[in-house]
Amino acid sequence: MNSNEQGLKGLKLKNILECLFFVASEPLSTKQLATICEYPEQEIEDTIKELAAEYLERGFHLRAIAGGWQFMTDEDYAPVIERLYRPKFHQLSLPAMETLAIIAYRQPITRAEISEIRQVDADSVISTLLDKRLICEVGRLDIPGRPILYGTSEQFLNFFGINSLNDLPPLEVNEELPSQQENIKE
Numbered sequence: 001m002n003s004n005e006q007g008l009k010g011l012k013l014k015n016i017l018e019c020l021f022f023v024a025s026e027p028l029s030t031k032q033l034a035t036i037c038e039y040p041e042q043e044i045e046d047t048i049k050e051l052a053a054e055y056l057e058r059g060f061h062l063r064a065i066a067g068g069w070q071f072m073t074d075e076d077y078a079p080v081i082e083r084l085y086r087p088k089f090h091q092l093s094l095p096a097m098e099t100l101a102i103i104a105y106r107q108p109i110t111r112a113e114i115s116e117i118r119q120v121d122a123d124s125v126i127s128t129l130l131d132k133r134l135i136c137e138v139g140r141l142d143i144p145g146r147p148i149l150y151g152t153s154e155q156f157l158n159f160f161g162i163n164s165l166n167d168l169p170p171l172e173v174n175e176e177l178p179s180q181q182e183n184i185k186e
Contacts, residue, residue, distance in 0.1 A: 027068030067163070135150050
């Protein structure tokens with residue numbers, strides 16, 4: 001069955017996907033869509049690519065983000081959208097952005113390491129980032145006290161509109177910090 005054929009009680013796959021993307025508040029994965037629509041994943045992927053191409057010249061696009069697909073407004077129209085949502089839009093504070101950047105580039109990382117890099121106590125900022133679900137606990141360091149290791153979450157990718165951490169701008173580092181990967185216990 002191709003995307004022009006009808007399934008699911010006579011509905012076109014392309015239209016089904018448009019409806020799902022329109023109402024979804026978070027990115028939808030190809031696997032999720034295949035289950036919901038009862039179509040093979042390859043058929044879903046092909047149709048998503050068609051839809052993404054069709055929306056390139058509009059005020060919003062279908063973009064790969066956080067391991068799924070979601071309608072996103074075109075960046076050129078951000079000033080108009082901000083006028084509509086300015087009262088509801090919450091920016092992160094400078095300390096929160098700084099802490100989030102440290103976590104994003106150094107993860108997995110402990111609270112103590114974050115505080116050492118920032119040279120201030122990071123407890124309240126980490127609590128705020130956890131509350132906003134921008135970071136999460138990713139394990140524990142295998143040393144006495146077993147401190148919690150933090151990393152970015154899927155919500156972080158969604159918040160910044162990126163598909164993976166590889167989409168972050170490169171970080172210029174003067175010296176390498178040792179990785180904690182080998183000491184992690186889930």
